[in-house]
Amino acid sequence: MLLEVKDLNISYGDKLTVSGVDLELNTGEIMSIVGESGSGKTTVIRAIMGCLPGRGHVSGGSIIFEGRDMLKNTPKEWRQLCGREMSMIFQDSGNMINPIRRIGEQFVNYIRTHAPEKTKAKAVEMAKDMLNKVRLPNPESIMQSYPFELSGGMRQRVGIAMAMVFRPKLLLADEPTSALDVTTQAQIIRQIVDIRNEFGVAVILVTHNLGVASYVSNKLVVMKNGRVVESGKREVISDPQDAYTKELLAAVPVVGEVKYYDR
Amino acid sequence: MTANQPPVVLEIKNLTKKFAVDGGRVLTACDNISLKAYAGQTLGIIGESGCGKSTLVRTVLQIHPATSGEVIFEGQDILKLRGEAARQNRRKIQMVFQDPAAAFNPKMKVKEIVTEPLLNFGLIKKSEVDARAAELLQMVELPVEFMDRYPHNMSGGQRQRLGIARALSLEPKIVVCDEATSALDVSVQEKICELLVRLQKEKGITYLFICHDIGLVDLMCHQVAVMYLGNVVEYIGGGRRISTEGMHPYTKVLLKAVFKVDFKPGERIEPLESEVPSPLDLPQGCPFASRCEFCTDICRQQKPQLKEVAHGHLVACHLVK
Ligand SMILES: Nc1ncnc2c1ncn2[C@@H]1O[C@H](COP(=O)(O)OP(=O)(O)OP(=O)(O)O)[C@@H](O)[C@H]1O
Numbered sequence: 102m103l104l105e106v107k108d109l110n111i112s113y114g115d116k117l118t119v120s121g122v123d124l125e126l127n128t129g130e131i132m133s134i135v136g137e138s139g140s141g142k143t144t145v146i147r148a149i150m151g152c153l154p155g156r157g158h159v160s161g162g163s164i165i166f167e168g169r170d171m172l173k174n175t176p177k178e179w180r181q182l183c184g185r186e187m188s189m190i191f192q193d194s195g196n197m198i199n200p201i202r203r204i205g206e207q208f209v210n211y212i213r214t215h216a217p218e219k220t221k222a223k224a225v226e227m228a229k230d231m232l233n234k235v236r237l238p239n240p241e242s243i244m245q246s247y248p249f250e251l252s253g254g255m256r257q258r259v260g261i262a263m264a265m266v267f268r269p270k271l272l273l274a275d276e277p278t279s280a281l282d283v284t285t286q287a288q289i290i291r292q293i294v295d296i297r298n299e300f301g302v303a304v305i306l307v308t309h310n311l312g313v314a315s316y317v318s319n320k321l322v323v324m325k326n327g328r329v330v331e332s333g334k335r336e337v338i339s340d341p342q343d344a345y346t347k348e349l350l351a352a353v354p355v356v357g358e359v360k361y362y363d364r
Numbered sequence: 365m366t367a368n369q370p371p372v373v374l375e376i377k378n379l380t381k382k383f384a385v386d387g388g389r390v391l392t393a394c395d396n397i398s399l400k401a402y403a404g405q406t407l408g409i410i411g412e413s414g415c416g417k418s419t420l421v422r423t424v425l426q427i428h429p430a431t432s433g434e435v436i437f438e439g440q441d442i443l444k445l446r447g448e449a450a451r452q453n454r455r456k457i458q459m460v461f462q463d464p465a466a467a468f469n470p471k472m473k474v475k476e477i478v479t480e481p482l483l484n485f486g487l488i489k490k491s492e493v494d495a496r497a498a499e500l501l502q503m504v505e506l507p508v509e510f511m512d513r514y515p516h517n518m519s520g521g522q523r524q525r526l527g528i529a530r531a532l533s534l535e536p537k538i539v540v541c542d543e544a545t546s547a548l549d550v551s552v553q554e555k556i557c558e559l560l561v562r563l564q565k566e567k568g569i570t571y572l573f574i575c576h577d578i579g580l581v582d583l584m585c586h587q588v589a590v591m592y593l594g595n596v597v598e599y600i601g602g603g604r605r606i607s608t609e610g611m612h613p614y615t616k617v618l619l620k621a622v623f624k625v626d627f628k629p630g631e632r633i634e635p636l637e638s639e640v641p642s643p644l645d646l647p648q649g650c651p652f653a654s655r656c657e658f659c660t661d662i663c664r665q666q667k668p669q670l671k672e673v674a675h676g677h678l679v680a681c682h683l684v685k
Pocket residue numbers: 113118136137138139140141142143144145154155156157516517518519520521522547548549
């Protein structure tokens with residue numbers, strides 16, 4: 102077992118926000134977390150990364166990663182883990198990237214912050230190699246580009262390349278395709294699957310797109326109101342048991358159905 | 365369908381927006397776009413990331429100046445409005461921004477954010493803020509207790525609903541929704557869309573609805589414009605549906621890339637693999653030529669113009685006669 106989350110409670114200040122969450126993930130598995138807006142999906146994956154915002158803290162339960170109790174980590178240990186053992190991509194990695202600095206400069210900087218022992222030349226080589234691996238054509242010119250010169254999909258690939266450069270064992274992706282059109286979304290989802298196949302990384306994917314979740318996941322988790330209401334394999338979608346899962350599935354807008362204004 | 369077509373409320377005419385970028389180069393984000401939106405109806409805009417959807421609506425809202433073109437609303441070119449006239453006009457055309465995190469002042473509380481436009485236009489008094497904020501929050505399915513929070517203490521989808529409540533608060537004629545529901549779960553999204561449709565029927569609001577979810581666009585919109593590399597390549601109205609009557613090769617590619625919930629295990633999804641050309645040097649022929657499986661010589665030389673293929677349905681493709 103790569104990651105084992107047991108009976109996790111998370112609070113913001115003294116407000117209990119997430120409770121009793123259990124998750125189990127093996128190397129090379131993709132798990133999707135879907136569910137209600139505000140139910141705590143982002144909160145859960147941030148807790149796993151050790152980066153809860155504001156007054157957020159784990160108030161109960163355990164997070165075991167590679168046999169280690171994550172809740173015992175010192176800030177220094179977290180810094181050594183993040184980026185190297187586990188890493189995260191966001192809705193628009195383009196936003197995370199500084200708009201006025203070239204991609205290459207930022208990538209090299211990122212590598213050297215996490216691995217000060219690398220020379221600049223080595224970092225450049227690692228960056229280009231990784232851009233190649235996420236199938237960005239012409240890494241040389243990508244390195245020279247400013248973020249606005251790249252499409253949303255290309256920026257997201259850069260985000261994946263940065264997240265994967267140290268070959269982490271766990272990749273956390275918070276709505277990585279919500280800001281992308283369907284073609285680009287399909288490319289990025291395939292990219293995530295390819296990365297999993299090539300590096301054996303485990304992935305937790307938070308998404309509102311049940312089609313995406315159904316397509317990529319080995320495991321699915323449905324959250325509502327701070328709790329997991331249903332979890333399992335594909336049958337969560339093909340044969341849902343919980344009323345909320347059914348409600349979600351019924352609400353998916355499907356091309357060709359009756360228009361909202363005719364209902 | 366012809367008989368009950370409502371009047372045009374917003375007409376975008378030959379709108380072009382170019383950005384000057386690093387090294388003296390020019391990026392064409394919107395290339396001579398013409399579109400009509402009708403009273404009490406929803407015009408959808410779809411297309412690849414970076415094709416110019418946000419730039420188009422931001423130009424219409426005068427967030428940045430147009431390079432050329434006009435936008436006619438209530439009989440005048442609103443791009444020419446200045447000062448108080450522009451301010452009054454903004455009250456009638458509201459926008460829900462793509463990235464609500466960036467759109468709100470982080471030092472303001474939720475109740476101040478949702479009621480700010482009402483206070484600015486003198487439509488409510490300070491003493492009415494709490495009551496009005498509560499109404500607006502309830503309208504978008506947010507707990508009333510959220511009014512004393514700050515936006516960064518909310519989830520992505522909660523912030524997005526704040527943007528919607530704020531835009532609707534002034535009872536505008538036109539609401540521009542730029543990916544307004546992308547951070548919502550589908551159940552809340554459905555409720556918000558039902559709310560938008562109900563308000564549309566009651567108050568005759570027109571929506572410009574930019575959205576990556578093709579299914580949602582199909583269900584929400586009376587007309588759909590498909591954009592590619594700064595151009596409108598297809599406009600489907602007149603009661604036709606993108607799912608069954610979409611004709612442009614790019615439109616068909618989009619439809620094929622949708623992830624279906626009931627996909628069969630092992631079923632593959634086949635997106636376009638190549639990258640879109642750079643908006644820094646637009647091709648002289650068809651904008652889609654470099655990725656189109658039907659591309660012929662004429663496509664690379666001559667840019668196809670939008671042609672009416674049926675009432676209210678226009679397509680720009682040499683293949684389509
Ligand atoms: N920094 C914070 N301080 C206090 N409360 C917070 C903070 N961040 C989030 N919350 C609250 O915690 C709950 C869970 O938020 P979270 O962001 O994890 O939801 P989510 O499931 O990711 O939702 P979405 O799908 O809308 O992104 C929400 O009710 C939210 O308002």
